[in-house]
Amino acid sequence: MNLHWHRRDLRLDDNRGLAAAAEGEAIGLFVFDPTVLDHAAPPRLSFMLDALDSLQAEYEDRGTDLLVAHGNPVELVPAIADESDVSTVTWCADYSGLARERDAAVRRALDDEGIERRAVHDAVHQKPGSITTNSGDPYKVFTYFSKKWHDREKKEPLDPPAADDLAAVESGASEHTLDELPTLSDLGFDEPDADIPPAGTDHARERLESFCAGDIYSYDERRDYPADRSTSRLSADLKYGTIGIREVYQATDRAHADADSESERESVFEFQDQLAWREFYTQVLWDRPDAVTENYKSYERPIEWNDDPEGLQAWKDGETGYPIVDAGMRQLRDEAFMHNRVRMIVASFLTKDLLIDWREGYDWFRELLVDHDTANDNGGWQWAASTGTDAQPYFRVFNPMTQGERYDPDAEYIKRYVPELESVPAETIHSWHELDEGARQMHAPEYPAPIVDHSERREAAIEMFERARGDG
Structure with missing residues (x-):
């Protein structure tokens, strides 16, 4: 039996980390990490809780439950893995500096317990560091990066695990897990002032299918006109992984094949180029995690920003x-x-x-x-x-x-x-x-x-x- 630790992959479909765990019976786990919550805000947390509710329902449809815990994953992941007698813990790799520090600490804790662990590349098509200049350095210019990105093979989406691939468990059955998902209030947050879109794989697919049925064909011409509302609105879904990047790209490839004109095909390509931008910036941050708080570009003297x-x-x-x-x-x-x-x-x-x-x-x-x-x-x-x-x-x-x-x-x-x-x-x-x-x-x-x-x-x-x- 294996344990899959969900983070920014709140789905069963096209989830390469979960698929790896499901090679043996898999258990799903989500941990509310106080360190991550320190960087959270009501709009994102509201969307994430809705996505988790949807994910939990998908587990229940397969006769099991999504384990939910609140605390330090460095302590909780090994404890829950040991208690559940799993042989391997999997998760989908995250490339930000904070996530890499957390994952390294969890790896060490699992090693101390003698539990195998496996980080699986999932969130972007091309693993950061895999598209480089001829000298092996990460690209600093998007145009050169994108040419190679478009030429690289894109993997196909994976099917979700069947009920037989998942172990029957119940969250709250141990001292380490919660009986149910916490609310915003439970986590110390107020309700967001804004209207938050519904989350979950079904809603993400609706947004994707609607976009690929119409607006993607005028994307190149109309994407800069905010009154049109002609963009995909998939950014939150990709952020939290309620839909897999391979499924998104496959849908755009179908749209490209169904296009009626060269201008429509160019529009589809332009949207795919925006997916490449997403991966370019992922690589930039992977290479320069300090850029979260520091200027990426060096100037001879400090920039004299206004205090206003x-x-x-x-x-x-x-x-x-x-x-x-x-x-x-x-x-x-x-x-x-x-x-x-x-x-x-x-x-x-x-x-x-x-x-x-x-x-x-x-x-x-x-x-x-x-x-x-x-x-x-x-x-x-x-x-x-x-x-x-x-x-x-x-x-x-x-x-x-x-x-x-x-x-x-x-x-x-x-x-x-x-x-x-x-x-x-x-x-x-x-x-x-x-x-x-x-x-x-x-x-x-x-x-x-x-x-x-x-x-x-x-x-x-x-x-x-x-x-x-x-x-x-």
């Missing part, structure tokens, strides 16, 4: 007076989600218009996003801040008004999340920064004036980075 609590709070509240920025920040608050193009816009605004350290924005996203993923979010923030690998050059600064006009021309997205502007014409919204106080009061007296002048701050941002580079 009022500006930071206005950004968090969606009260900057830049409509596309405020719409994004309010979507984040209301839905625990933000459209990817808008994520770039608000990140650029924080770091290049307000000149505030990217870590402040990263921490706020980590607090509110349901799909927060350490590698992806860190990579995105450092890209916007010009501190990351293959990042936006420091002298290219998003103009938030131009971005709004280009990607939300009718201000449909803006009006959805900024009701103060609902009756204001789109052209007036996109020229909000040019209006005098009287005109702003006439159109939307409750909406603020811009808190900074973009042109002035753009120049200040460039000068700030040039000083850091030692150019001035």
Whole structure:
């Protein structure tokens, strides 16, 4: 009998770690780790609990239970494995620095007990470190990484274990496991303020199938337009592994085969390229775990970020007076989600218009996003801040008004999340920064004036980075 320790693989289907455990009778276990919970937030934890409830139901459908425990996995995993008389413990490899430290400690504890253990590659197609330059170094430029990623073979999804592959157990039958899943309150968290999407494999498949039946074919053309809601919304599912990456890729391959035109095939490829970005940033973090808190790119001098609590709070509240920025920040608050193009816009605004350290924005996203993923979010923030690998050059600064006009021309997205502007014409919204106080009061007296002048701050941002580079 074997034990599979679930972490970010909350599914039975296409789970390579669980499949390895099911080569003998398998037991499933999830541990609420206090160290991980210290980095959690209500939106993500709510989604995860819903996913665990769905996973537990899948185990019950096969005549068994998902064991659930709360405490230090370094102590609990060996204790539960020993108590259950298992021969091997499996888990799906996690590549963040915190996870690698935890897993190394669990490995040592299992070794001390004489219990075999096996970490199985599962969460991404290509194992970090497997796609390298000709000299064997990890890629720092996405384009070169992605060419090899697209050319590499992708494994097929695995079937879920049958009932006979799972051992009959009951959570709560020992001192180490809980009788039932804890609630948010049990874990010390409040209910999230945002509306959280339903979790679990069935819901993930619904999102995938809906996307591949329609929006994937216009993804290349429409993915940057937030009012369309034309993206996959699979990011939280991939974060928590409620669906396997191989199943997702296989569905996109079928969509590619069913495409009616070259432009539709290019759109499918563009979405697959976004999966490659996900794996690129996973490799970046695997190679440089310190990038979670430190600039990936070195500058000759420290970057002179602004200490601006009022500006930071206005950004968090969606009260900057830049409509596309405020719409994004309010979507984040209301839905625990933000459209990817808008994520770039608000990140650029924080770091290049307000000149505030990217870590402040990263921490706020980590607090509110349901799909927060350490590698992806860190990579995105450092890209916007010009501190990351293959990042936006420091002298290219998003103009938030131009971005709004280009990607939300009718201000449909803006009006959805900024009701103060609902009756204001789109052209007036996109020229909000040019209006005098009287005109702003006439159109939307409750909406603020811009808190900074973009042109002035753009120049200040460039000068700030040039000083850091030692150019001035």
